[in-house]
Amino acid sequence: MKKIKITLFLLVLIGITSCDDFLSEKPDNRTEIDTPEKISELLVNAYPQESYLDFAETMSDNVFDSGLTNTLRKNEQNYNWEIQSETDTDTQAAYWDACYSAIAHANKALEAIEELGSPKSLNPQKGEALLARAYAHYMLVSFWSQRYNPATADKDLGIPYVTKPETVLVAKYKRNTVAEVFDFIQKDIEEGLPFLTNDYSEPKFHFNKDAGKAFASRFYLIKGNWDRVIELSNDLGSKPVGKLRDYAAYKLDDFQTQNMRYAKSDEPTNLLVVSPESYYARASYSGTSAYRFFLSGTRYNEILGAGTNIFGKSWLYSIYSRNSFVTAFVPKFYEYFKYTNVTANIGQGFLAEVLLSNDEFFLNRIEAHIMKGQIALANTELEYFMATRTTGYTATTDILTQAKVIAKYPVIDNEYTPFYALTPVQTSYIKAIAETRRRDFIHEGMRWFDVKRFNIEVKHEIFNQPTNILTKDDKRRALQIPLHASSNGIETNPR
Template sequence: MKNLKIALSLLILISVTSCDDFLSEKPDNRTEIDTPAKISELLVQAYPQMSYFDIAETMSDNVFDSGMPETLRKNEQSYNWDIQTETTDIDTQAYYWDACYTAIAHANKALEAIEDLGSPASLNPQKGEALIARAYSHFMLVSLWSKRYNPATAASDLGIPYVTKPETELVTKYKRNTVKEVFDFIEKDIEDGLKIVTNDYKQPKFHFNVSASKAFASRFYLIKGDWDRVLELTSDLGSKPVGKLRDFASYDLLSAVDQRLAYASSDAETNLLIVSANSIVSRSYYSNRFYLSGARYPDIFGTATSLFNKPWLYNFYSSNSSITVFLPKFYEYFKYSNVTAGIGDPYVAEVLLSNDEFFLNRIEAHVMKGNIATANDELEYFLSTRTVGYVPTDKLTEAKVVAKYPVIADEYTPFYTMTPVQTSYVKAIAETRRRDFIHEGMRWFDVKRFNIVVNHETTNKPVNTLVKDDNRRAIQIPLHASNTGVELNPR
């Protein structure tokens, strides 16, 4: 771990102008979206412009009580799986909920405009992007605000409202679909979109290009347990995607600031979908008491946690006497609305989909199909790119995986059954994913789908335990949404 003190550079974010104004207008006053150019412009905003990273990460077992004297209220509330009472701040549950439905509104308006123009084949790329984008935002909503997907209960579990038409009233009341209905809608949008989505963009990594669409689809089908579809979607990666995974070794030659920039760069081969989020996630390591603490980070990143018993390539830093530590992933740009007054908005480029996750999804699908030898070889390749001093003689074996990740009764309990060997490999993959996506909230989704128990300790307070099937695994519906008729989650 390296010590670091950085003054955040406040740079003006050069942003793309969009057709966003129509959302703030009464329906009758909205600008007509009546040309292919306007539709494409509208779709720039069909992605959540807020971040879920801090929300999800803080609920997971990646964070601890660092002992920092103060913290943000939203950080403490997420740590205790409480509804966040702040509704006018970025990086909050309410803001991300709104960001997803705002993105959905843009996608729906684009789809309506395409239909109004007669749905010509020339607009298929925009239609494909709109469908995948709509599916993605709904998927994130149901993943955070509903119970985990379980086909045995999905038809009765509360999902979220799946919105497929532009709003025709200034305030529209929605009812929640079931989880099954939401997943069925998502699947239809994904499959329809995959048929026509393209790479024909000036900046393809800021759109649902073909690879990003497949990567998202693989995440969806992994949650659903459709291993054949995951393998089909990931077939282009092969068993050794040389040059397509993140090159953590190259980061060691960069300063922390340059590592932040490199992580979300559109030049990085692994990055498939990037969004500019209105977020202060780059400041979390010094503002959040409940974070990856300096005292506990060896529990996750110590040499003993490696299947090769060698150090990890991840390059950690600290700027507060090692109270908390961070991996440089987020670079903040500041867009001034008034330079003299120092007023503006912070933005962070966030990687929403990558080849790293895409490949791990493939490995897990191989495990669940019983292709243990193939999964073993692919996992070894992935870990070789994350290990200091890896040499070809550092062979990964089933015996090593089982020894490092033994089966513990009722620890991992997905809705499907797993053999003991499958359980050990799935744990190994989940732990690999946990490290690779530290600070990005990915661990929370594994906590939910595997029903992992989480203990959150706070100094001078009883341990707060998130037990299996705890209702708090589904975030409570934001107050402003429940006030307009969206049914609350049980507590």
Template sequence: MKNIKIAILLLVLISISSCDDFLSEVPDNRTQIDTPEKISELLVYSIPEASYMDIAETMSDNVGDGELSNIARKNEQSYNWEMHDQTDIDTEANYWDACYKAIAHANQALRSIEELGSPANLNPQKGEALLARAYSHFMLVSLWSNRYNPATAATDLGVPYVTEPETVLLKQYKRNSVKEVFDFIQRDIEEGLPYVTNDYAEPKFHFNKEAAKAFASRFYLIKGDWDKVLEVSDGLGSKPDKKLKDYATLSTLAPDIQFVEYGKSSYTSNLLIASPNTLIGRSASSSNFYLNNDKQNEIFDSSNPFGKTWYFDFYSYNSSRTLFTPKFEEYFKYTNISAGIGEPYCGIVLLSNDEFYLNRIEALVMKGRIAEANTELVFFLGTRTIGYNEATDVLTTEDFMFLYPEIENELTPFYDMTSEQTSYVKAILEARRRDFVHEGLRWFDVKRFNIVVEHETFGKPTNTLVKDDKRRALQIPISASNYGIEKNPR
């Protein structure tokens, strides 16, 4: 009996001890983010670990039918502005989820900073988290909502703007209006900009100072706030040749070297780099609807305003009708070497001085500073032209108006433009289209200027994306709409 009593007593003591240990643990067993080092590590994941580029590029007017025998389902659906019915790599649902995961990391970092008393030494992390949160929401609203128009933004459906860490399972969210989303983005940008720093071991993989300004310039350009674009881009200066991508040198390299060089962090022109899980490096060989011969000629071969040749190089796989310029170096991370199983990753440039500079030139045009815009745009075009001679290769306003004439109802932004401004903006849009081919930026210009896009498929009628077509806003992924996120009208 004595032995039994001792055993029962020990059991009670063990139970009490176990109960205390259990009650002392965090209910959901998540890691406590309670040091500056942990916050910095968390922010590594505040940039989406997926890519929008293949989706956006295929919806734009940069692509055509390559007439390949095998057609990837998601590639065909993007080409026809249809909702993806898959959720794997490089799909709409995949990018949606990646953006909200990145936002969750940024929100947890901000909460942890607040719980630590918001000390000044954590201001750089706070700035990075705010910019990262703004960026992911901006990409979401740019893809899944109507284009920004102040006349309709208060009633247009935006996306849920999430500002708190996830603390409950399957929390319900509602869509903010486009105006609300843009207001939140602007608040985060303007609060975060003064705090961001370049003090990182690898600054190009974080929202460093110049990357933050470049993103801000993209945002303000969409809003039509030309003064803000000029303010954040003032540090670029005039004719910033050392800050732009050096195509004269790139074009001398073999394509396998160009793949690596294009996205290197050592280039001054590259401001923010990511390494998402994506197959975009294989698009030219596996996507039927890609840059084909006709589109390559339209965008590059017949468009040099100096009557010369562009530096851009193009190649094809196995004499395919789809072409590529080397930009994406794939890294395949094996999870099982014996079985040959793993995941593909690519280094991609999310923000660059090249886009930053074009944003500034466009703002100069819209502010009526035509002489300055002319100087900068001619210089930019010259850096992409073989044999450019600054003394003799001159373009006047009359030249731009002749080469890029105003066509009625072609560009229809929410604001008015003069004929002179229209011609310069068309030239800038074409410059951006060339520089960022394969990278998806053309789609955002298609949306904000309401450009009509025609997609031809061999043996089928032409599919036309008319102005204000509802398909310009991607449909909300099923995984989100099933939990109460309102769908876009169709």
């Protein structure tokens, strides 16, 4: 299939045939989505086929200037919170397009279900389509809008929430407000959750029941609905034995096996896995693929070094380096390269990525308990989580207490400023959770979401240049609308 870019304005009834073939066919010759099997095939593409990990991680405070002499333009632009001039794989524009393409597939599936009379037998497909549509819109509003704040959400620019398949070649869209987008997402989540099923040959490649609840918990955490987060996560309990990532077992594997194992569908913690086109696994390589702005070997100790663990011990994560520790990394990514021409040595690289996991789900639960003032329960849960990440953890001595959390994560005035109020104790615990999440999802872009919702200031240093500071409420926290979208009428973000 010839590869083409699908923009927000060219999401024209994408079927399960080739995009080029589909758009060249007369309407009456196009594939009709008129059976459950065809709807299920359509939903395979209802997940973004591009990756956000690269740009999300690079914008966060996990990344430093390694001093490498080669500088990739997109890597530098992400580091400086600039609009990207490139539109190929692993860029902001590519992810924008991929999200709206995923939405188009979900909308077409929903339309087909409705045209078939919405029988109960198609409820699993309906549930998957609704959750997939909600997820893609959620990711778009998380990147291209300012953080959710109920006091301003009805005025803040959101993104277009698309609920119908395209019927014209070029459709003009108006940006919904952040409040409207969140209302639409919540509606899709709550309608779709009861319909989700685990009845797939490979459940981890679909919005199965647990994946749906994990995504919903992320959404309600952002909204501050702590009771709903706890309700959704009740099946995990306070000690989810066998459901979290087993880093002690990973230590027994070689480097390549760890890379391959991280995103495998049979890992108990992994709830939703995708394989978009991506070359992000090469970011730490030597040579021209290496990123100058990455987890620098000279600075990685600040994040993953001994003593940064809440028990004052080392993390269980395996840490590797290239270029004599110019860059450091935790093995998580295995690139599958599919050759399209072996003789010419060309093809496409695909990366297995974990979009949702029990690890995140459980941390969401702990955070909700903290916000409900249930500190003793949060201690139990956080201690259990940290036990699975701590080298030499000893249950009789490594006991998490409020005093220990406050001492490790003291309150710093105006450091964490979500839209809701925090007591001093809650502030220390929320910081503990955020710093734990920061390390657990290193390289995966998750830190950027906490930077936004907690309004954390980020300083990016560049050798021989002034430090670039992303201040609180900085307008650059909302990515600029891709050029090809703004040139077709999408309102840009203020700068």
